[in-house]
Amino acid sequence: MNDTFTRFESPVGSVHAGHGDIHYHSYTTGGFAQQKAGRSPRRIADDQLRRLRQRFVAPKGMGEARRLLAEHSTVFLDGPQGSGRTAAARVLLYELPQGDGIFRELLPGDHEEVALTDTGLVGAGDRLLLDLAEADLAGWRTIRRDLSALRKAVQEQQAHLVVVMPKDGPLESDLQLYRAEISQPPAQEVFRRHLRLHHIPHEEYLQSAPAFAEFLDAQRSMEEIADFAERVRRARTAHRPPDDFAGWCEQARDARKTWRQEVARLVTDRREASQRALLFTTAMLHDAHADVIHHATALLLRTLKAPRDTVHLLEDKDLAERLTEISASAGPDGHVRFDKLGFDAAVRVHFWDHMPDLRARLSSWADRTAELVDRHLTADLRRELVRRLAEQYLRTGKWRELAALADEWSANPANPVRPAAAIHALSCGLESKQYGGNFRELILTWCRDKQLAGDLAGVLLRVCTEVIAPTHPDQAMVRLHHLARRERGATPALDALCDLVATSSRLRRRMLDRLTRHSSASTPDARLFLRVCDPAPLTDPGSSPRALMDENYVQGCVTTGWREVFFQLPQAHWHPYAKRWLHTASDAGNRRDLLLDLLVDATDRNGVHLAALYSVARAAEPTASGGSACGVATTDRLLQKISAAQGLRPTAASSRPAPPRGTTP
Structure with a gap:
């Protein structure tokens, strides 16, 4: 079984062979496996909280x-x-x-x-x-x-x-x-705050709106008020009459209806495959440009293998007439919307609930639609398409099927849109109140045991750092650890893991514990230890009362980790990390002896390792931040500790003796 992932040197992109511009919206993976997440989990969490604060009353x-x-x-x-x-x-x-x-x-x-x-x-x-x-x-x-x-x-x-x-x-x-x-804040102020964030001018929403007053007659939760404001925004964008604030509120009020009976009658009356295909496509790509709706509808008919229409193109109904048949139309901006607000959600529910045999093909269509090359098919629209599809899976309890779909999209890196779709699908699952825990558990299993085919490793890396880590950093750390263990060549998961533990001394302590808790760590963990056990943050207390290195438990982890490094890895691998450790010791003041003691103790008095450590110290002298004299002083102090470990008398520093016994010069 191939259980590693490596660098992809040649990114695969879409080919545009027609006329007009192509708008490419950050779907290039460049080989997802070689990329780490763009922002730190701490930054993502703070951004999310900041947006919440902006709309908070x-x-x-x-x-x-x-x-x-x-x-x-x-x-x-x-x-x-x-x-x-x-x-x-x-x-x-x-x-x-x-x-x-x-x-x-x-x-x-x-x-x-x-x-x-x-x-x-x-x-x-x-x-x-x-x-x-x-x-x-x-x-x-x-x-x-x-x-x-x-x-x-x-x-x-x-x-x-x-x-x-x-x-x-x-x-x-x-x-x-x-x-x-706390008590509920004034509902009207909450509503207006949301409208302001939707960039609706205050002179519009200060008008009288009986439908909104009717909505507020019942005690509404903050979530319901936010939803109502979002529907007002959508009504305003659609420009359906009556096109004023009172009318938008009426449409928002009516959109609270499920429209189930109306949708059922419409589907019953529109029995042609082309009509139903247009109905479903409009619901899934609601608010998309008419060109996208047209091409995606044709793609759905091909996916369902519907018989081709033999009517001549000039004799066939145009898109405007066909949209009228399903109670939709294209607005002045060319974007297609149903005449009734919220109707699109009811259509999606109807097709999913009442045509279960089509679910697999509808999912396949969504995948192929996201790959269409069209300047109107934006990244946001692709993301919304995946979200609407995921919503149906989760609503009906089919979370495993949604995860399997994301796995399928991840495994085929031929088109960079698919890994992005997989990320969006898994994100929807992770953010679900009901199934978030199931998805976190599944992702743990995938990171640890699943064959990382295609771009699955990169997809898992992104959801761990961008979705799990901002709120559950400990769980993200565990998953990134499993991914990092399996890396060969490029190390995006290890990079992300180091970025994550750098956000918290507690996380660094926990990671050191994970890497050294067993008496004999694996070779991959010994390699990871060198990156996580960075002496600079270990000796910097920051705003804490003391540095991690001052804790006895952390000192034990460090000694254990370096011992595994010395006994499992070649000197060429650990040489630069030991050199950085010695440079830090030179600047560590009263912690210099502690840092040197930990290294010497980790050798278990092995002459080969002590000699190798001494040779690294000699090589590090010229580049010590305090100058070569500072480096020499650190080497001499290290030599005294090496001599003590071997039971030898301390040697005068000026004599610069040969390497410790048991080795060759």
Whole structure:
């Protein structure tokens, strides 16, 4: 079985042989396996939180929550369902000063997550979210027992914790001090904030809108209000009459209907294959340009092997007439939309639910449609097509089938659009509240055991760094570790792993533990250790009270790791890393002896390894950052430690003796 992935030197791209411009939208993989993710997980998480903050309207009680979090490092958020507790929790953590720590969600009960009482759970300056809004009272009772230990760790690490309480969840008297109750913010202000972010001028949405007032008559959750604002935006874009704010709100209100009966009647009345193909295509590519709709409809008919129409092209119905038959039309911008807002979603549901035998072919059509070369087929439209398809799989509980489809797209790197589609499909699964855990578990299995055919390695790398890591960095670290173990040649997964552990001292400690926890690490882990065990961050405390290197446990990991390096890898491989270690020792002040001791202890008094270490030190002298004299002093100090390890008398530094015994010069 081929269980490694290597560099692809020649990227494959689309060929454009017709007239007009070709718009290529970042789908080139360049060999996905050789690329690492473009942005750090910390940056992605902060960007997501920043966007949330932009559309957030502070509820009553938010000020008290901020005060408690600032003074006590912990706040328990309580409030009615739909009040936006989880969003408020994320905003509270985003508003904190950005230090060395990272944002992460705790997942109590997940078999991969350490217990809330584990001393290694909290990193220095971490911003922790414990979202228990959907927890049952039994689960909440179990978690409450561990909250005191968690709070203590948070305080010791100068971290911050926001706990979103479940509905009607009791709280012990000693924790009531840290409880803040929020209420739902003004619905109209939330609605207007979303409209502003949709770039709708205020002079438009300040007009009277009876449909919106009717919508607000019922108690609406923050999510429902956001959805309503999105539908208003879509109605405004469609330019359907009545084309004013009141009319957009009417259409947004009506779009809350399921339209199921209307769609069923339309499908019953339109029995020709060409009509139904156009209906489904318009639903899947809703708001696409008419050219895309036309070509994708023809492709669907070919995919379904429908008989060709023998009518002469000039005698056939034009696209405008055919769209009218399915209650759709092209707007002034040439983009096709149904006459009723929200009708597209109902059509997708109808075809998926009532024509199950077509599902496999519809998925194949979506794949081939994404590969079409058309200047109107943008990256966003391709992504939306995959999202709409994934939505149907997840809605009907077919998450395994969606994962298999992503696997199929990953395995065929002939067209760079397919790996991108696989990333979008897996992202939809990972972001699903119901099936996110299933996808994380599946991706763990793939990273560890699955044959990495085609561009699957690159796809897994992207979803680990860009989707999993921003909220669950520990789980992303484990998956990247498995990928990095299997690399040959290029090391994009190892690069991403090093970037991830660089965001948190806690993650670096955990990674060192993973690499050295067994008495005899594998050769791949010995190679990975050299990259992860970078002496510079290990000796830099940052904003923490002490550096990682000052911890006895980390020192043990370092010694174990270097021992495996010396005994498993050739000197040519570890030479540059040892040289960097010695350079760091030269600048480490009172930690110089510690760094040298760890290297010498790792040799287990093996003369060959001690001599090799000494030769590296001699070679490193001229390039020491403090000058060659500083390098010489470090070498002399190392020699004293080598002599002591071999039971020899310390030799005068000025004599510059031959290499340690048991070796050849």
